[in-house]
Amino acid sequence: MPETIDRARRRWITTAGAFLAAAPFARAGSAWAEPVGAPGKLPPSAAGAHTSLGPLKQVAAGALNVAYVDMGPATGRPVLLLHGWPYDIHSYVDVAPALAAAGYRVLIPYLRGYGQTRFLSDATPRNGQQAALAVDALDFLDALKIEKAVVAGYDWGARTACILAAIWPERCKGLVSVSGYLIGSQAANAKPLPPRAELQWWYQFYFATERGREGYARHTRDFVRLIWELASPKWHIDEATFARSAPAFDNPDHVAISIHNYRWRLSLAEGEEKYAELERALAAFPNIAVPTITLEGDANGAPHPDPAAYAGKFIGRYEHRLITGGIGHNLPQEAPQAFAQAVVDVDAF
Numbered sequence: 001m002p003e004t005i006d007r008a009r010r011r012w013i014t015t016a017g018a019f020l021a022a023a024p025f026a027r028a029g030s031a032w033a034e035p036v037g038a039p040g041k042l043p044p045s046a047a048g049a050h051t052s053l054g055p056l057k058q059v060a061a062g063a064l065n066v067a068y069v070d071m072g073p074a075t076g077r078p079v080l081l082l083h084g085w086p087y088d089i090h091s092y093v094d095v096a097p098a099l100a101a102a103g104y105r106v107l108i109p110y111l112r113g114y115g116q117t118r119f120l121s122d123a124t125p126r127n128g129q130q131a132a133l134a135v136d137a138l139d140f141l142d143a144l145k146i147e148k149a150v151v152a153g154y155d156w157g158a159r160t161a162c163i164l165a166a167i168w169p170e171r172c173k174g175l176v177s178v179s180g181y182l183i184g185s186q187a188a189n190a191k192p193l194p195p196r197a198e199l200q201w202w203y204q205f206y207f208a209t210e211r212g213r214e215g216y217a218r219h220t221r222d223f224v225r226l227i228w229e230l231a232s233p234k235w236h237i238d239e240a241t242f243a244r245s246a247p248a249f250d251n252p253d254h255v256a257i258s259i260h261n262y263r264w265r266l267s268l269a270e271g272e273e274k275y276a277e278l279e280r281a282l283a284a285f286p287n288i289a290v291p292t293i294t295l296e297g298d299a300n301g302a303p304h305p306d307p308a309a310y311a312g313k314f315i316g317r318y319e320h321r322l323i324t325g326g327i328g329h330n331l332p333q334e335a336p337q338a339f340a341q342a343v344v345d346v347d348a349f
Contacts, residue, residue: 035077042344045098045336053093056116062139063124067116068109072100078146079343081108082137084155085258086224087330088114088248094336099343109140113257115248126253128261130184130282131275134163141171150347154178154331166286174346178331180294181310185283189265200303207262217255221246231302232328289316291349293342297327317349
Protein backbone atom coordinates (compact mmCIF):
# COMPACT_ATOMS: atom_id res chain seq x y z
CA MET A 1 0.00 0.00 0.00
CA PRO A 2 1.48 3.42 -0.90
CA GLU A 3 2.71 5.38 2.12
CA THR A 4 0.36 8.33 1.57
CA ILE A 5 -2.67 6.05 1.45
CA ASP A 6 -1.44 4.07 4.45
CA ARG A 7 -1.03 7.24 6.53
CA ALA A 8 -4.48 8.47 5.54
CA ARG A 9 -6.03 5.20 6.65
CA ARG A 10 -4.07 5.07 9.92
CA ARG A 11 -4.69 8.64 11.02
CA TRP A 12 -8.32 8.70 11.96
CA ILE A 13 -9.93 8.06 15.30
CA THR A 14 -12.30 5.17 15.74
CA THR A 15 -15.59 5.61 17.55
CA ALA A 16 -16.74 3.62 20.57
CA GLY A 17 -19.56 5.79 21.77
CA ALA A 18 -17.06 8.68 21.87
CA PHE A 19 -13.90 9.57 19.98
CA LEU A 20 -10.78 8.32 21.70
CA ALA A 21 -7.10 9.07 21.33
CA ALA A 22 -5.51 8.89 17.91
CA ALA A 23 -2.86 6.36 17.01
CA PRO A 24 0.73 7.65 17.29
CA PHE A 25 2.08 9.57 14.31
CA ALA A 26 5.22 8.55 12.48
CA ARG A 27 7.64 11.46 12.52
CA ALA A 28 10.33 10.92 9.94
CA GLY A 29 13.19 13.32 9.38
CA SER A 30 14.18 16.33 11.46
CA ALA A 31 12.53 17.46 14.67
CA TRP A 32 9.12 19.07 14.44
CA ALA A 33 8.79 22.84 14.80
CA GLU A 34 8.35 24.02 18.38
CA PRO A 35 6.76 27.44 19.01
CA VAL A 36 8.56 29.78 21.37
CA GLY A 37 7.01 32.40 23.62
CA ALA A 38 3.57 33.92 23.99
CA PRO A 39 2.02 36.13 21.29
CA GLY A 40 2.00 39.88 21.70
CA LYS A 41 -0.75 42.45 21.35
CA LEU A 42 -2.94 42.22 18.25
CA PRO A 43 -2.69 45.43 16.21
CA PRO A 44 -5.74 47.01 14.52
CA SER A 45 -6.73 45.41 11.22
CA ALA A 46 -9.07 47.22 8.84
CA ALA A 47 -10.75 45.58 5.85
CA GLY A 48 -8.94 46.55 2.67
CA ALA A 49 -5.84 47.88 4.42
CA HIS A 50 -3.53 45.40 2.65
CA THR A 51 -3.32 44.28 -0.95
CA SER A 52 -0.70 41.53 -0.83
CA LEU A 53 0.30 38.52 1.24
CA GLY A 54 3.86 38.44 -0.04
CA PRO A 55 5.72 35.62 -1.84
CA LEU A 56 4.43 32.08 -2.02
CA LYS A 57 6.31 29.01 -0.87
CA GLN A 58 5.84 25.45 -2.13
CA VAL A 59 5.95 22.15 -0.28
CA ALA A 60 5.25 18.56 -1.29
CA ALA A 61 2.50 17.35 1.04
CA GLY A 62 0.63 14.10 0.49
CA ALA A 63 -0.91 14.11 -2.99
CA LEU A 64 -0.11 17.77 -3.59
CA ASN A 65 2.58 20.32 -4.19
CA VAL A 66 1.03 23.00 -2.02
CA ALA A 67 1.47 26.72 -2.64
CA TYR A 68 1.19 28.64 0.61
CA VAL A 69 1.95 31.82 2.49
CA ASP A 70 4.18 31.59 5.56
CA MET A 71 4.07 34.90 7.43
CA GLY A 72 5.41 35.88 10.83
CA PRO A 73 8.25 34.53 12.97
CA ALA A 74 9.31 30.95 12.26
CA THR A 75 9.19 30.22 16.00
CA GLY A 76 5.76 31.78 16.50
CA ARG A 77 2.69 29.81 17.50
CA PRO A 78 1.32 28.26 14.29
CA VAL A 79 -2.06 29.30 12.91
CA LEU A 80 -3.50 27.43 9.92
CA LEU A 81 -5.97 29.57 7.93
CA LEU A 82 -8.14 27.71 5.41
CA HIS A 83 -10.09 29.43 2.65
CA GLY A 84 -13.42 28.45 1.15
CA TRP A 85 -15.15 28.06 -2.21
CA PRO A 86 -15.05 30.03 -4.40
CA TYR A 87 -12.47 32.23 -2.67
CA ASP A 88 -8.73 32.06 -2.13
CA ILE A 89 -5.93 32.95 0.27
CA HIS A 90 -6.64 36.69 -0.13
CA SER A 91 -9.57 36.24 2.23
CA TYR A 92 -6.83 36.57 4.87
CA VAL A 93 -5.01 39.55 3.33
CA ASP A 94 -5.75 41.71 6.40
CA VAL A 95 -5.96 38.94 9.02
CA ALA A 96 -2.51 37.49 8.37
CA PRO A 97 -0.41 40.66 8.85
CA ALA A 98 -2.17 41.40 12.14
CA LEU A 99 -1.55 37.89 13.49
CA ALA A 100 2.04 37.93 12.25
CA ALA A 101 2.63 41.28 13.96
CA ALA A 102 1.33 39.73 17.17
CA GLY A 103 3.97 37.01 16.90
CA TYR A 104 2.09 34.16 15.24
CA ARG A 105 3.41 32.03 12.42
CA VAL A 106 0.57 32.30 9.91
CA LEU A 107 0.16 29.56 7.29
CA ILE A 108 -2.33 29.94 4.44
CA PRO A 109 -2.34 27.17 1.83
CA TYR A 110 -4.14 27.22 -1.48
CA LEU A 111 -6.56 24.28 -1.36
CA ARG A 112 -6.45 21.58 -4.01
CA GLY A 113 -7.76 23.10 -7.24
CA TYR A 114 -6.71 26.67 -6.39
CA GLY A 115 -3.82 28.96 -7.22
CA GLN A 116 -0.42 27.36 -7.70
CA THR A 117 -1.26 24.19 -5.74
CA ARG A 118 -0.90 21.18 -8.03
CA PHE A 119 -1.34 17.42 -7.85
CA LEU A 120 1.92 15.52 -7.88
CA SER A 121 0.45 12.85 -10.17
CA ASP A 122 -1.87 13.07 -13.15
CA ALA A 123 -3.33 9.76 -11.99
CA THR A 124 -4.67 11.14 -8.68
CA PRO A 125 -8.46 11.52 -8.78
CA ARG A 126 -9.60 15.14 -8.80
CA ASN A 127 -11.60 14.50 -5.67
CA GLY A 128 -13.36 17.27 -3.74
CA GLN A 129 -14.96 15.22 -0.95
CA GLN A 130 -14.61 16.56 2.59
CA ALA A 131 -12.28 13.78 3.78
CA ALA A 132 -9.79 14.44 0.97
CA LEU A 133 -9.48 18.12 1.85
CA ALA A 134 -9.06 17.29 5.54
CA VAL A 135 -6.25 14.82 4.82
CA ASP A 136 -4.65 17.48 2.61
CA ALA A 137 -4.58 19.86 5.58
CA LEU A 138 -3.08 17.21 7.85
CA ASP A 139 -0.46 16.33 5.23
CA PHE A 140 0.40 20.02 4.98
CA LEU A 141 1.01 20.29 8.73
CA ASP A 142 3.07 17.10 8.61
CA ALA A 143 5.16 18.38 5.69
CA LEU A 144 6.02 21.52 7.66
CA LYS A 145 6.62 19.44 10.80
CA ILE A 146 4.01 21.37 12.76
CA GLU A 147 2.66 19.26 15.57
CA LYS A 148 -0.12 21.55 16.77
CA ALA A 149 -1.79 24.71 15.46
CA VAL A 150 -4.81 26.90 15.90
CA VAL A 151 -6.98 26.01 12.91
CA ALA A 152 -9.43 28.52 11.47
CA GLY A 153 -11.57 28.87 8.39
CA TYR A 154 -14.85 29.61 6.69
CA ASP A 155 -16.94 27.73 4.12
CA TRP A 156 -14.96 24.69 2.86
CA GLY A 157 -12.13 25.84 5.10
CA ALA A 158 -14.37 25.82 8.18
CA ARG A 159 -15.52 22.29 7.36
CA THR A 160 -11.92 21.15 7.05
CA ALA A 161 -10.98 22.90 10.29
CA CYS A 162 -13.90 21.22 12.07
CA ILE A 163 -12.81 17.81 10.79
CA LEU A 164 -9.26 18.35 12.00
CA ALA A 165 -10.55 19.36 15.44
CA ALA A 166 -12.97 16.43 15.65
CA ILE A 167 -10.78 13.64 14.32
CA TRP A 168 -7.27 14.81 15.18
CA PRO A 169 -7.78 16.99 18.28
CA GLU A 170 -4.18 16.48 19.39
CA ARG A 171 -3.14 18.53 16.34
CA CYS A 172 -5.41 21.49 17.19
CA LYS A 173 -4.66 24.12 19.84
CA GLY A 174 -8.02 25.70 19.14
CA LEU A 175 -10.66 26.14 16.46
CA VAL A 176 -12.24 29.21 14.86
CA SER A 177 -15.09 28.26 12.55
CA VAL A 178 -17.33 30.63 10.62
CA SER A 179 -20.90 29.28 10.54
CA GLY A 180 -20.09 26.71 13.19
CA TYR A 181 -20.19 22.94 12.83
CA LEU A 182 -20.08 22.09 9.13
CA ILE A 183 -19.17 18.40 9.04
CA GLY A 184 -21.60 16.65 6.71
CA SER A 185 -22.52 13.29 5.28
CA GLN A 186 -24.06 11.99 2.10
CA ALA A 187 -26.97 10.53 4.08
CA ALA A 188 -27.76 13.87 5.68
CA ASN A 189 -27.47 15.66 2.34
CA ALA A 190 -30.00 13.25 0.83
CA LYS A 191 -32.76 14.67 3.02
CA PRO A 192 -34.84 17.39 1.35
CA LEU A 193 -34.93 20.87 2.86
CA PRO A 194 -37.78 23.41 2.92
CA PRO A 195 -38.16 25.15 -0.45
CA ARG A 196 -36.55 28.44 0.59
CA ALA A 197 -33.52 26.58 1.90
CA GLU A 198 -33.27 24.53 -1.30
CA LEU A 199 -33.35 27.76 -3.31
CA GLN A 200 -30.12 28.88 -1.65
CA TRP A 201 -28.43 25.73 -2.96
CA TRP A 202 -29.29 26.48 -6.60
CA TYR A 203 -25.67 26.08 -7.73
CA GLN A 204 -25.43 22.63 -6.15
CA PHE A 205 -28.22 21.43 -8.42
CA TYR A 206 -26.74 23.29 -11.40
CA PHE A 207 -23.43 21.52 -10.84
CA ALA A 208 -25.24 18.17 -10.82
CA THR A 209 -25.78 18.58 -14.57
CA GLU A 210 -23.30 18.49 -17.42
CA ARG A 211 -24.67 21.86 -18.49
CA GLY A 212 -23.65 23.17 -15.07
CA ARG A 213 -20.16 21.73 -15.32
CA GLU A 214 -19.67 23.21 -18.77
CA GLY A 215 -21.18 26.52 -17.67
CA TYR A 216 -18.84 26.79 -14.71
CA ALA A 217 -15.86 25.91 -16.91
CA ARG A 218 -16.78 28.53 -19.51
CA HIS A 219 -17.79 31.32 -17.15
CA THR A 220 -15.77 30.61 -14.00
CA ARG A 221 -14.91 34.18 -13.06
CA ASP A 222 -18.41 35.50 -13.74
CA PHE A 223 -19.86 32.65 -11.70
CA VAL A 224 -17.48 33.30 -8.80
CA ARG A 225 -18.25 37.02 -8.79
CA LEU A 226 -21.98 36.23 -8.64
CA ILE A 227 -21.48 33.89 -5.67
CA TRP A 228 -19.47 36.56 -3.85
CA GLU A 229 -22.24 39.11 -4.37
CA LEU A 230 -25.02 36.76 -3.28
CA ALA A 231 -23.12 35.46 -0.26
CA SER A 232 -22.04 38.92 0.94
CA PRO A 233 -24.75 41.31 -0.26
CA LYS A 234 -23.43 44.28 1.76
CA TRP A 235 -19.73 43.84 0.97
CA HIS A 236 -18.39 46.40 -1.51
CA ILE A 237 -16.32 44.28 -3.87
CA ASP A 238 -14.19 46.57 -6.00
CA GLU A 239 -12.50 45.39 -9.17
CA ALA A 240 -9.02 45.35 -7.64
CA THR A 241 -10.15 43.11 -4.78
CA PHE A 242 -11.72 40.59 -7.15
CA ALA A 243 -8.79 40.76 -9.56
CA ARG A 244 -6.35 39.67 -6.83
CA SER A 245 -8.31 36.45 -6.23
CA ALA A 246 -9.46 35.69 -9.79
CA PRO A 247 -6.25 33.99 -11.00
CA ALA A 248 -6.68 31.33 -8.30
CA PHE A 249 -9.64 29.94 -10.24
CA ASP A 250 -7.55 29.41 -13.37
CA ASN A 251 -6.01 26.35 -11.71
CA PRO A 252 -6.41 23.45 -14.18
CA ASP A 253 -8.15 21.32 -11.54
CA HIS A 254 -10.45 23.98 -10.10
CA VAL A 255 -13.57 23.07 -12.06
CA ALA A 256 -13.14 19.32 -11.53
CA ILE A 257 -12.64 19.71 -7.76
CA SER A 258 -15.60 22.08 -7.42
CA ILE A 259 -17.97 19.89 -9.41
CA HIS A 260 -16.90 16.71 -7.63
CA ASN A 261 -17.38 18.30 -4.21
CA TYR A 262 -21.01 19.16 -4.82
CA ARG A 263 -21.85 16.00 -6.76
CA TRP A 264 -20.29 13.88 -4.02
CA ARG A 265 -22.48 15.59 -1.43
CA LEU A 266 -25.59 14.48 -3.33
CA SER A 267 -24.22 10.95 -3.90
CA LEU A 268 -23.96 11.68 -7.62
CA ALA A 269 -20.20 11.03 -7.65
CA GLU A 270 -18.14 8.37 -5.91
CA GLY A 271 -15.54 9.16 -3.29
CA GLU A 272 -12.24 7.33 -2.97
CA GLU A 273 -12.25 4.06 -1.09
CA LYS A 274 -9.22 5.07 0.97
CA TYR A 275 -11.38 7.72 2.66
CA ALA A 276 -14.34 5.42 3.35
CA GLU A 277 -13.50 4.77 7.01
CA LEU A 278 -12.93 8.45 7.67
CA GLU A 279 -16.24 9.34 6.02
CA ARG A 280 -18.03 6.78 8.20
CA ALA A 281 -16.51 8.42 11.25
CA LEU A 282 -17.61 11.86 10.04
CA ALA A 283 -21.12 10.60 9.28
CA ALA A 284 -21.50 9.97 13.03
CA PHE A 285 -21.11 13.76 13.49
CA PRO A 286 -18.40 13.58 16.16
CA ASN A 287 -18.33 16.15 18.93
CA ILE A 288 -15.51 18.70 19.05
CA ALA A 289 -13.75 19.06 22.39
CA VAL A 290 -10.95 21.49 21.54
CA PRO A 291 -11.48 25.14 22.56
CA THR A 292 -13.68 26.75 19.92
CA ILE A 293 -15.04 30.11 18.87
CA THR A 294 -17.68 30.14 16.16
CA LEU A 295 -18.46 33.27 14.20
CA GLU A 296 -21.35 34.41 12.05
CA GLY A 297 -21.87 37.56 10.03
CA ASP A 298 -25.16 39.38 10.38
CA ALA A 299 -25.55 39.60 6.57
CA ASN A 300 -24.44 36.12 5.49
CA GLY A 301 -26.32 35.42 2.27
CA ALA A 302 -24.98 31.89 1.82
CA PRO A 303 -26.65 28.77 3.25
CA HIS A 304 -25.64 28.40 6.90
CA PRO A 305 -27.05 26.70 10.00
CA ASP A 306 -28.59 28.48 12.96
CA PRO A 307 -26.04 28.71 15.81
CA ALA A 308 -28.50 27.04 18.18
CA ALA A 309 -28.49 23.96 15.95
CA TYR A 310 -24.78 23.25 16.42
CA ALA A 311 -23.83 24.68 19.81
CA GLY A 312 -24.16 21.26 21.45
CA LYS A 313 -21.52 19.76 19.16
CA PHE A 314 -18.79 21.79 20.90
CA ILE A 315 -18.24 20.10 24.25
CA GLY A 316 -15.07 21.92 25.32
CA ARG A 317 -14.71 25.59 26.12
CA TYR A 318 -16.93 27.33 23.57
CA GLU A 319 -18.15 30.76 22.55
CA HIS A 320 -20.27 32.03 19.66
CA ARG A 321 -19.93 35.56 18.30
CA LEU A 322 -22.28 37.40 15.95
CA ILE A 323 -20.30 39.95 13.92
CA THR A 324 -22.47 42.92 13.02
CA GLY A 325 -22.17 45.72 10.48
CA GLY A 326 -23.37 44.01 7.30
CA ILE A 327 -20.81 41.19 7.41
CA GLY A 328 -21.37 38.42 4.90
CA HIS A 329 -20.04 34.97 4.14
CA ASN A 330 -16.38 35.88 3.54
CA LEU A 331 -16.03 36.97 7.15
CA PRO A 332 -12.23 37.13 7.48
CA GLN A 333 -11.94 39.50 4.54
CA GLU A 334 -14.97 41.58 5.50
CA ALA A 335 -14.27 41.70 9.27
CA PRO A 336 -10.55 40.91 9.68
CA GLN A 337 -10.25 42.40 13.16
CA ALA A 338 -13.03 40.20 14.52
CA PHE A 339 -11.58 37.09 12.89
CA ALA A 340 -8.03 37.75 14.05
CA GLN A 341 -9.25 38.51 17.58
CA ALA A 342 -11.08 35.19 17.66
CA VAL A 343 -7.83 33.40 16.79
CA VAL A 344 -5.96 35.17 19.59
CA ASP A 345 -8.77 34.58 22.08
CA VAL A 346 -9.21 30.88 21.35
CA ASP A 347 -5.45 30.43 21.64
CA ALA A 348 -5.68 31.88 25.16
CA PHE A 349 -8.61 29.66 26.24
